[in-house]
Amino acid sequence: MFKLAAAAIEIARKHRAEFGDIRIVEDRRQGLAVKNGEIAGLTDQVTLGYGVRVLYKGAWGFASGSVMTERGVAETAQKAVAIAKASRLLMAGRVRLAPEPAYQDFWQTPFLKDPFAVPVQQKLDLLLRLDALMRRNKDVRIASSEMRFIREHQWHMTTDGSRIEQVLLSSGGGITATAVKNGESQMRGYPCSHGGQTLGGGWEIIEAMDLAAHAERVGDEAAALLRAPACPAGPRDLIISGNQMALQIHESVGHASELDRVLGYEESYAGSSFATTEKYRKFRYGSPLVNLVADATLPGGLATAGYDDDAVKAQRWHIVKDGILSGYMTNREFCGRIGMERSWGSCRADGYSNIPITRICNLSLMPGASSTEELVSGIRDGVMMENNVSWSIDQRRLNFQFGCEIGWLIKNGKKTRMVKNPTYQGITPEFWGSCDGIAGPDEWRLWGVANCGKGQPGQTAMMCHGSSPARFRKVKIGVHG
């Protein structure tokens, strides 16, 4: 593949581009879904193509193609050069990339069992079994179970001299039961909603979830939610658990710390950020307990790789340290704007056909010294919420509202009855500032976000957020229209 890639590098050099690169990507993915005893999806996909970036006289051009010949690659590279020339018609200054050493390397996601080697019927049998277990409860109207596996093989070559080959593997799955009665529906999932859990690794990820052990409970809890009272409204203490903390981190810290967004380059679509650069290393983002760490080296992380798509080696850094804004998600183009001489390496593209953009890395809330039991015992009147169903945040990442699958009231230090339709609202720094307890490392888990959308044209990226349950004081809870 590097021989094919060289055709693009040659074109970039011929035009004396300051920088050029090509990413050839072979993407294999398999998705399986069962709904109410029927196969709702069984897809096997292989795509192959390349994207070429050219930085010509300080302006970017990008083109992608899938004709796998040297001529096809060269024509696409020429197209990227022509587009870069057009970009020069509207530029303020020359784009300059932060330097990075050249690498010749191979990296792959560690795994135990190749998920593509597991027979399809074995996967379907498991999904059908889960489906039947969920539907043992007669109120369950829709049972769905699914799995997905993605292997992305990349060959990345730059005019800087990097030749990086990477094989990224992820596996995911989950179950969801929806109970319907009297014009109302309630949903419960395991390990979480939105298609379940996805992590970096192989078939062992599916085995470790032990889905069958949870399927019947999931069905029963969906049905029980139909009969549960609604989550009460008003300011209360809140414990967030399950994958809801992943969404909270993702929306209110992850996207807010993308430096391209901070600098205004996402304004036309996803928006900007309140975490502007004059706040860097000064702004109190949360209470002193709050430490949020970005980590491209995190085992099992969906954004874990040897290198990002700027050919920058994987790193680990703080976004929030002891409650203070301490870092951003960066690429080589923008990191200089905050005085960085080197990017932290958080630039990724969706497949072969998209230009690499600044993305959220794996971003985790570091564990505290408490436990869920201790967090509960310190609440007189509150709610514990688990697993996300709905999310929304304003374009500067301040005002958010989340809805969760399930809640439990906490009264006088005890977790009591189940409540349905729990929601909460907040303003990002005020919310994180109210965090006064985080459970310890024993309860810390990694959650995958496999469908993060950003950019124009729209791109999807995957990353993980680790956390243990955490407590927040006097949160606006139970908001409905």
Added chain:
Amino acid sequence: MKNLHNVCEKIFRLAKGAQCEVMAEARDWALTRFAENVISQNVASSSLNLSVRLLDAGRTVKVNLNQADDASLKRGVASGLEILRHQKKDPNLLPLAKPRPLPPGKNLYDRETAGLPPAWRAARAGDLVRACKKKKQTACGTVENGASVLVIANSLGLYAEHRESYAAHSATVRDRDGSGWAERQSFDAREIPFALVNETAMAKAAASRAPREIKPGKYTVVLEPHAAAGLLTFLGAYGFGGQLYNDGRSFVCGKLGKKLFSPLLSMEDNALDGPCAGMVFDYEGQPRSRVTLVENGTVKAVLHDRKTAKKAKTASTGHALPQPSFLGPIPLNLSIKPGQGTLEALIKGTERGILVTQFHYTNLLRPQTVEMTGMTRNGTFMIENGRIAYPIKNLRFTQSMVDAFTRVQAVAGAPLLIAEWGSISCPAMRLDGFNFSSSTKF
């Protein structure tokens, strides 16, 4: 086009007697994105995607690939057949659709629009940037164009082809603490009023400077077309899909023929002609029907594909998504019946209310009532005594749409074509008692 036909034929031969459906899409497309008054991303993409669905005696699999050489096709179809061979039978699996005559549809392809070069896009972006610089404003946005061909074919002799071009201009303008936005799209770039889009975004940005904070609560709202469309697409998708209806998860269940909404609300799904015309066949190659969903507030019908129609013991309306589909059929060409008058007239008729340019990050809370949340964005204004009184800080709404659209007070004329959940043609409208649950800092 000839090539896609040949590719389909090759795949049918490789399927060795199994029923075979191919969805082939060839797409050439480019987008110039600008921000902070410079071009920030400038990209072009050329792609071919083949989705091959194989069925054999109650077994099914789908294989997706993007290489159309003989070896890749052979490998792809063989891997699908291998998966089929080891699969248990599903007695409920529908066979492929037979060919049916298709309506003629509307031409949506313009060769010139498809081929517009990067210099044209840069020039359009430059027009806005130069105008903004003169007013010390900051321009962001996109200019895009391209074309695609989509073919649905199957081994029972069905072959349906849709070709369209596409152009769009989106302008976001920042003016200190004010921001404005406007957007238009068309299959023909000549129909996009670039100057109007730019002027609108710039004027809104200037007018929304120094916004005041107001208390959240229930307000009359004047929704510009994009804001109204952002809500009505959810109402359409979560109310009128045959799958959700069959599952008992739609607010339409048990309510067909009943008045659920304001008599001012009428909407149909119509891909065949009119303002929201599109592909005249669905993703199984079946002819789309024009379906009235709501007529003067009364719920009239839901949309079906062959699978949901069979379960509901009715006929397909030709609204299949690519099969198998978890969501089932939904409206992709939603047309809201316009009223009379202008946006200005809606504002003039409002004693006290809020003008919403656009909603941001809308999401569903509860499907049965289509309870949603989201933020206002890029120009939110207080209306007092029929006039825009002052800009306000953005608000979060939390509101059931089934409830909200019972209180439509007026619908304007001149709908806009908007790309959301397919496309929607939607006018501005005024609703009473719309619930804003909190505010933000800007």
